[in-house]
Amino acid sequence: EMKANDCASPTSICPEISNRVSFAVEGNIGVGKSTFLELIKSDETLTRLVDLHEEPVAQWQAVGGNPKHNMLNAFYSDSTRHAYTFQNYVFITRFLQHHNAAMNPKAPCCLLERSVFTDCCVFAKTVLEEGLMTDLEGAVYHSWFNPVLQTLPHLVPDAFVYLRASPQSCYRRLCIRSRTEEAAVGLDYLGKIHDKHEAWFVHGSMPATITPTGQAVSCGKLGEDLDGTSAVNVRVLDGK
Template identity: 50%
Template structure:
């Protein structure tokens, strides 16, 4: 595993490769011990992954829940995307996020591998929380269904690299059930809107991200989490579900919930629900109290 990380993933420093290998090995052993333990099961808390295009508003969405929704502060743990880890790798403080955007063909495979590793680390770091609901910014599934697909189609990741990625993605996910959410929250907006918001936030690494790239990411999110006009490849609408499942949904969100399925869908997220929220309008929640109240009720 150490040799693989150094030769194929591109993690140069041996001590980094060894620490990642040890971490993954210990995580798998802990999960297996937990599942085989005779201890009485504890009440399972829910994990939802917040998905969406670059600059759709995921961080703002999570910050408002954490900072402005007093009723939820003791109930919800917010786990933001580990961007800081991507911007500071190793003793030389290498910014792999910046390197990926600057030279995607050189760093796409290395970056996507490291993204996966940091998501595993992040899940383990937050797994001991006591709050009943955990909201995580993105997931290993959006990595695979959206971003890895995008770099592969752009020829930034070749056939050998994506084959290697898939060869360990499935067994690692299958052995770490904590990575599998109870549901997804898809924040949906047009690529044009996301591009405008990206220009406003001015994250230095994203200076070269084009509207065409955002369009491709949008289409991949749509095919994964939202039904198409042709009937919805990969999702089931509530109207297609058994009555007992439909009856568990609040009326206010019943028309916004879809259930993932399909041969292209990872087996671990078959029939997992996805709540789709419209993030197209730019609402000033600090001034428009009525809009803020209406939007919160949709959750």
């Protein structure tokens, strides 16, 4: 039987959690997170080792399964009207996905596409700075974000893998894939999202009260980027 206080300890909810390593794959819009996850999925050995959870974008594009209720499109078409509602929905859908993943461990390693920390420290922060959320909406978001997270410590990944590319590269990839909802996304917006990722993963300047702290534990180069060529850099940041 579960008591209210059990929420404070992830292992009391699910003892297997303690034996698992969880990673969150992070990076700008269009950086290639999906491609990175596809590569893992295409490897038989890795597939057995890794329980993989892609971002629930399809749910954002069809709330409750109804394509007429496209929250992602609503956000990009009228951002001032929908930024808060969208960020709220993103948090809830991601929380449910990551919580279910933690409760039903299927492999020794869990790989998540993005985390609630990017939602808060990258996206919610940017839309607030851009005036797309009112100060009141920003205050509401922050008033629940930390208290909710404190009751859900199993949402903190063990490590973050940051796929790092220049905003110009991401913009090129965004144009190639041409997701209709994202037609409004410009280089300027990608630059702001990039800067927030850099502040957190490279300069370590995000407030520890909101993001999990940690040092970059390794930096690997998959290719040249940040000056506009095709591959990405990877940084792994200790989550706990």
